Amino acid sequence: MDDAVSLLSKLTVSETEHQQEKTIAQLIKLVCELNEDEDESENDAVQEKIFHHDAMDLVLRVLQSKETEEKESLLISCAQLIAELAKVESLREPLVNKGFMPPLTQLLPSKNIALATQVCRALGNICYDNDLGRMAVDKEKGMQGIIEVLSQQINNKEEGSARLRVIVCGFLLNLTNDCEPLQERAIECNILKPLDECINCHLDDEDLTNMALLTVGSLTELESGKLSATQCGLLDTFKKLLERDWKEHPVDVILDLIATLMESECAKDRAAENGLCQVLANIVNSDLENASDIKAVSDIFISVLTGDNSMEKIYASGEGPLFVQSMDWLSAEKEHLQTLGALAIGNFARRDAFCIQLVEKGVVDKLLTILKGTIGQQDSFMLQHAVLSSLRNLAISATNKPHLLSAGVLDTCLSLIHTEHMAVVFKLLGVLRMLIEGQEAAAIKLGQERTFLECLTDWCGQAHAGVKGEATRVMASLVKNSRSAMVVQNLVRAEGLGHLVAMATSEHLVMQNEAVMALTIVCSTALGEAAVALKEADLVDTVSALLKDPNLPPEMLCNVLSLLKAVLSAENLCDEIGTSGVADIVRSLSEGHADQKVKDMATSTLTLLDQSISPS
CATH class of the missing domain: 1.25.10.10 (Leucine-rich Repeat Variant)
Structure with a gap:
């Protein structure tokens, strides 16, 4: 002192x-x-x-x-x-x-x-x-001063200029970090352009590269920053940094920045055009051992493929080098490459025409070979998840379904039903639901697999919301596509009908309608076997609640009224309907609903109700 x-x-x-x-x-x-x-x-x-x-x-x-x-x-x-x-x-x-x-x-x-x-x-x-x-x-007006200093020093070779470039970038980072107003100001002043030029002119200056990348990271927190970074050419610069010797650069920082930019479609398109994806493919094919870097590179590659235009550019009518590489990854020895290949194929399969071409190119056999090799291996759940994601997308096309079924996709999927991983179960159910859509024989076959039906019932009660929803949709799809009394009887034995009734009150209108349609088929094909289970599941209360719902669309109301008609054939349910007040609700619909189709359906239902519940 x-x-x-x-x-x-x-x-x-x-x-x-x-x-x-x-x-x-x-x-x-x-x-x-x-x-x-x-x-x-x-x-x-x-x-x-x-x-x-x-x-x-x-x-x-x-x-x-x-x-x-x-x-x-x-x-x-x-x-x-x-x-x-x-x-x-x-x-x-x-x-x-x-x-x-x-x-x-x-x-x-x-x-x-x-x-x-x-x-x-x-x-x-x-x-x-x-x-x-x-x-x-x-x-x-300090931002203009920063731009002036940086612009002056980009090509300066005088002593001290290299240090000044680093310090200017550090100043800009401190000025903008977590400060949205200053981030906006910097972007408005187009500061990313001189930053990009600075990195490009001094690719060997590790200190400058590190500081400039951190600064870019601050500015690309905003959507406007992401767009500006893409427009000023930073993706090309990141490609150069990774091409030179990615081991010598802060690869994790570069990958984080690229991942951030990939949130915009513009960046995905640029990455598909400028060769960045090929560089990423080269990295993942190399001796890269860091698991987090492998995941980051893979995530970026897949992110590019989630864009419609960028995916189409890489697919290139099935001839694109990166598409061919994706197919080759399916036959690789390393699991992370197989996983990447499967995820890529799943994205290519988003377009119907590509989806059909992929099956013609023999991708299903490759995917099944991988999947069969993972059976009983709980630590391969990420690979299983990726393969099942691809198979689900491939199974959406009506043209592909028979090919997938004949290739043995359904049987292979059934061999995975005892997996402990709910994420795998979710994708597994998605494949099965797509496979049996419009395929009566497949639906009947699946509806006879009692071990599967028992698992399906368990999954319908899962805490995992995705699995629970997908399981109930598979159950509804089994009923709809098989229209088989035997399948309904198997579901009754597996104690599954209660879940279909619960599905009718789902918060998702599509699932509600699927459940109502399936329950109508149940009542039309095997009401005698299902009546007790439906009564125990409070079907009448569910129908009553649906008819009272003021937000239910007219088409859905008509479907619920059709279900009510089908239920009236069961004596135990008919008695319950008679004391439930449903007749009054239907009468109200027949008299006052705005939609004429609903009024007509309610009127015919009311006539049947009066006949069914009137004392003989």
Whole structure:
């Protein structure tokens, strides 16, 4: 503390700029030593004492001086002193309030590298986690100053220019990080363009690359930043960085940035055009061992394929090199490559025409070979999930269903029903539902697999919402596509009908309608076997609740009334209907509903109701 006071006192009485500069240099040395000391509280107190000394008024006056060229050396020292003091968190706001921001910001575009360096350091340190400092820089139009400095230094080869480039990027990061208004301002000023140029011109400068990438990461948190980054060519730059020697660059940071940009369709299209996906494929084919990097590369590749245009460009009528590579991955020895290949094929299969072509190219046999190899291997669930995702998409096409069934997809899927992973079960059910749609024989066959039906009933009661919903849809699909009394009887034995009744009150209208249609078929084909189970599942209360629902569309109301007609054949349910008040609800629909089809259906249903529940 005594050394600091002595130097400050000496500074206030210094008569020449040379003496002032010499004293400030000693102060800087002292402050630097304090910053490196582990006793932060005591050191901060010393620096606060320095800040509040009258000598700081002299430092401020020097920075405010208009005679900058004559005082450049002294200005450098003053700016450096502020930069060191600003490392103390408690001094950042006071430095702003004392008025240091305007003169520092005005000095920002200086062509003197040493001065620009220290000014950027001072401003960057003040702005670190300090919104007051950030707003002060913005008020003084500091963003334009940053762009000017960066643009001046992009191609500069003078001594100190490399360090200045890094420091300018660091200043920009501190200015914008987690600060949306300043991020927006930077993007409006098109700051990403000079950042991109800076990286491109100095690809071998690891410090600059790291800092610039972190800064880009801050700016691309906003949607406008993602768009600007794509438009200014940063995806091409990321490709160059990964091409040079991805092991020597911060690959995780680059991959995170690319993944962020892939949230936009524009970026996906660019990645499909500029060869970035091929670079990613080369990386994943290499000896990359880091599991998180492998996943990141794979996720980006698949993200590109989720875009309709980008997927079509990569598919290239089934001749694209990356499509061919995806097919080859299915035969790879490494599981992560097989998984990537399966996920890629699933995305190519989103388009109906491609879906059919893929089956013609023999992809089903490749997928089944992989799937059969994972049976009983619980740790291969990610691969199973990927393969099943592809098979589900391939099974959507009506043209493909017979081919998949004849290839043995249904039987192979049944061999996986005892898996412990609900994510795999979800995809498995999706494949089966798509396979039996419109395929009566397949639905009847599946409806006779009693072990599967028992599992299906268990899944209908799962806490996993996706599995529960998909399982009930498979059950409804079994009834609809088989229209078999035997299948209904098997579902009764498996105690599954209660889940169909519960499905009729789903929050999803599509699932409600599927359940109502399936229950109508149940009542039409095997009501005698199903009546007790339907009564125990409170079917009549469910029908009553649906008919009362004011939000139910007319088409759905007609389907519920059809179900009610089918139920009336069961004596035990007919008695319950007679005491439930359903007749009054139907009468109200026949008299007052706005849709004529509903009124007509309600009228005919009411006639049947009166005949069925009237005493003989």
